[in-house]
Amino acid sequence: MKTLFRNVAAIGLLAAVALPVEALASDYPTQPVRIVLPFAAGGSTDIAIRTFAQHAETYLGQSIAVENRTGGGGGVGVNYGVNVEPDGYTLMGGAIGAHSILPAVNRGVGYEPSDYTPIGMFQMNPVVLLVLNESDHQSLDDVIAAIGESSGSLSHGDLGPGTIHRLTFLLFLESAGLAADDVIYVPFGGGADSLAALLGGHVDFHATNLTNAAESLRAGAVRALAVTTPERVDHFPDIPTFAELGHPDVDTLAWRGIIGPNDLPSEVVETWDSVIRAVIDDAEWAATVEERGDIVFHMGPDAFAAFIDSEFERYRRLAEELDFIVE
Amino acid sequence: MEVLIESFWIAAQGSAVMGALFGVVFGLFIAVTPGLTGVMAVAIILPFTFALDAITSMAVLLGVYVSAYYGGAVTAIMIATPGTPNAAATVLDGYPLCRQGLARKALQMSLFASVTGGILGVFVAMSIFPLVAQLALRFGPPEMFALLVFSITVIAGVSGASLIKGFLAATMGFLLSTIGQDPIFGSSRFVFGISDLMGGLHILPILIGLFTIPELIVRSVAGGRSGGAGATYIEMGPALRFKEYIGQWRTYLRSAAAGSLLGALPGIGGSPAAFLGYFLAQRFSKRPELFGRGSIEGLAGAEAGNSSVAGAAMVPMMSLGIPGGATTAVIMGALIIHGLTPGPTLFATRPEFVYSTFLVLIMCMLIMLFIGLGMIRVANLIVRIPTQILFPAVLIFATYGAYAIRNSLVDVIAMVLVGVLGTLMRLQAIPAAPLAIAFILGPFFEQNLRRSLLMSGGSIDIFVRSWFGVAFLCLALVSAVATAFAHRRLHGSSRTAVTANG
Structure with a gap:
């Protein structure tokens, strides 16, 4: 009988998840928001996004659930995240590896930066x-x-x-x-x-x-x-930069941010833009991030989108020049 | 010593005990549900621990972590469905014991063996903590490869009557494990444009397909012939005697040694340790012919093996900041969020926290013992369900589980296809266990082989450049030869098919 009850419970749970999401009311968000992360729990991206989400809840006024959808070097999670209903209740934890380098080096991955909407960057790595x-x-x-x-x-x-x-x-x-x-x-x-x-x-x-x-x-x-930073990192002042050692071209920087599917209502983007700005100004969050060796760095929706596009083009070019293509 | 006493008091505070209790209950619930693995259980519970203090949140997480090593055994024994990959080897003897009307004994043995192996594992980890960490670092790709070659010889031990059929099954397992992204260069293999396949097949649908579905089909057909599958009513049977438990002390020690070694190496996890523990139990058993048909020793070896990984897997994380597997990675994430970054400095600055973590681990295992005993009473209910209700329920349960792992229909399809394959294999008396082992070890085998050859520029002498490499390759050779002889003695040259459940 235990099995049976468990099944009933499981099916009930499934039904609850599958219920159609309420049409977007004017006061977004009215329910918890999911952030899909294309990398495994406990990794550095996971920790970064979870720490961000923990602080962002206060400013968003709703709880945030971080969900790891791993596999394919991040491709599985992003493929999922770009195809969800653009209602603002499922967003992605953005990271350079899955969102910009992977599509640049692996044409078969199934998406490009034009398939998603960058909302804001909050740290560089x-x-x-x-x-x-x-x-x-x-x-x-x-x-x-x-x-x-x-x-x-x-x-x-x-x-x-x-x-x-x-x-x-x-x-x-x-x-x-x-x-x-x-x-x-x-x-x-x-x-x-x-x-x-x-x-x-x-x-x-x-x-x-x-x-x-x-x-x-x-x-x-x-x-x-x-x-690889242009200047030395505050918390690790003894590490010289590639630039000061005569290698200015070695300037790769990973980033983390929030990314949504295309066709998001402008209200969602605006809400999240202000949430990200609020977290950036949160001294406690900033201290945690810098302690770990990350750099607090903000970009709004337009700057972030332009940045990802130019990075993507650069990686696509480098991928060919440096024989970096993955098939 | 003072540090130990201090850490004892940290671990013994009420909130930590409550946390551990909650974690164990939650973890057992998750682990008996196929499709919800230990990693997911820890990830689900993680956000709720942020509000707690560091040791209480560790108690919750470790409770979940520990019970995930055991919980899967219940469904493995009762309905031939490993609740987690760790329980893959538990099916081999646990389920036959259940069919023989010894379910109670099997459940109790698995629980006691789990807790014994688990606690031994924690003692090993605590006492030679820095040594284990250093040892783990010595294992580069060539040493890992040599160790894996040794581990793969266990395939012969679970091959049943025919070694050839065992190798056939193992080959299929290796092939299935190559689906998805190439682990070294990331190119897609056997994906056929299906993006969900890029992440490869998941072990759980494979295990359900191999063990559960053939059992349901074969028994339904047999039941239909003999006039009503509902007639199958099994007794829970007698309880485990203390003598039977204590008589296995060598098995616990061997399994704990194997689990501690495998657990300290990054990425290997519980199921290979379970198979290695099972294999060692068989090698040293006076009655190896019972293995695969309901051996209490095999069950003890498997369960002590997978649980002893729990302590060892914490070592590289705590001492080096390098998580050994996905579950420990989540726990490490929780520690970092609490401002306690695992690594050499944590051990130097907060040794009491490190030791209290190990003590909490032991506490969780003891709590699991009591809750597990209660759970066995409830398992009683499962055997009372008539087959015509139980079997469809198990199938729904299994399908849901396969889907829930990654919310992907591909996993359900894989489960069904492997189920068909598993049924055909069963009819041809091709054992399923070698396929499962090869599928689990395949990716590690391939990665470390290819990494080693990249390091050496293609020269194979890299495997014998270190003593570890030489030692494990020699062990593998000895093990292979000994197993072949033992196999001949056991099964003779006859090719009679045995109803191999795995």
Whole structure:
């Protein structure tokens, strides 16, 4: 009988979820809002979006449920998010990997930036190049020299091809006058196991988000040779920028924001624009974000859309130049 | 020592105990529902823990986390449906025991073995905490590959009468595991333009298709012939005797050792540990012929194996800030949101918090023991349901579960297709368990093989460049040879088909 009751309950639950959403009244939002996230729970994007959602609830006046729809490097979740009813009750947690790089490097993914509506960006996430603390490579110049002399025996590990981390390393090699195959490339599945591979000495270099590396940096286990921001990061003032070391082209920055499907009512976009502005001004939120190694950075709907378009074009071009296409 | 006492008091506060109790109840409820895995349970509960203090929210999350390692066993034993992937190996002997009218004994054994293995695992994790973390780091792709080669020899142990048929099933499992995005370069394989397939097939629909659906079909057909499936009424049977429980102490130790090693390595998770624990129990058993037909030892090995992962999986996260799996990743996210970023600094600055987390883990297991015993009484009701009501209900339940995992119809279709495959395999006496193991281990096997070869530029000597690699490859060889001999002794050269349930 227990099984039967469970089924009845389950079916009831299904029915409740499937009930048609009320037509959008003038006082959006009248019910909780779902934010679909194309990445797994507990990852750095997940933590960023959840922290944001937690603070945004106050300003939105409704609760926000973050839902992880993973798979296909983020493609599964975005494909879902661009096809939902544009009523403002299902939005996406936007991140560079799924929303802009993936469609640029993988034409088969099924969507492009023109298929969604950027609402606002709230933070930027720098990329760092790491070596083990006890490594002989003390500086970026050491790395360049070592790669040049190594005849292809040094290795680089990161979160996978088609990621901003891979792109960062390729841009660095190009800027240093080195070729992609001067370094062995070992792609890993995620931030955790690729960092573990560096810590265990299985790869020599590792490019990742500063947030992923923050703890290991503070503990002195790894050393960051350079960061991709235009200026040094406040909380990590010892890390030089690629630009000041003579590699201004290595300027990849990941971002996080809120993105909706196309044809959203203007009211929804306006409401969220003001919610995002309010969170940006929230000192407690800002302190949390910066502590983790992210940078508070705001863009409104129009600026954000223009930014994503130009980034997308850039990645699409780089993907071809640097032989970065995934099929 | 002072740190331990302090952490004990942190763990023993009322709110933490209440949190753990709530977490265990919620986790067990989720785990007996196929389609709702431990990861989802933790993710569902996560937002509710933000308002709690750090240790209470950890107690809730760990309660859910721990019970997810056990809860799936109940449905695995009662209706041949693993509630979570961790319970895949539990079906092999748990369900036959239930069919023999020993459901109560099987449920109690699985619960006690789970709690024993789980607590042993936490002790291992706590006592050699820094060592385990360092050991885990030594495992790069080549070492992982060697370990996986060893793990894959367990396939032979669950192959039943015919090794050839076991390998056939394993090959199908490996092939199914390659559907979706290539784990190294991200290109699509066998996707046929269906975007939902990009994420690959999910393990749960495969398990339901392999174990549950063939059981429903075969038994419905058999019941129809013998005049009314409703006649099948099983007794709960006698309770587990203390002697039977304690007699398995070697099994618990072996499974806990296997689970602690696999658990500390990133990404492996509970189900390979369950199969390895099962395999070890079989290798050292005096009655290996009972395995797959209702061996209490096999059940103990599997359940102690998957639960012992719980403690070890916390180690890389707590000490290095590297979560070993999806569930620990969510727990790590919760800690970060509470301002406690796991990693070397957390251990240095807040050791009492790290230790109290482990103590909470033990507390959750003890709570699970009591709640589990209550749940077994309720399981009584399942066996009283007439088959003509139970079977359709199980099918609805399974379909809902397959859909709920990712809200994708592709998973339901996969379940049905694998169900047809599983039924055909059953009729041909091709065992299902090798397929399940190969499907679970396949992606790790492929990733680590390819990563290793990328690192070495295609040269295979990378696998023997480290002692770990040599050791595990030798173990694999020994295991393969020993299993082949044991198999011959057990099954002779006869090719008689055994009704293999897996």
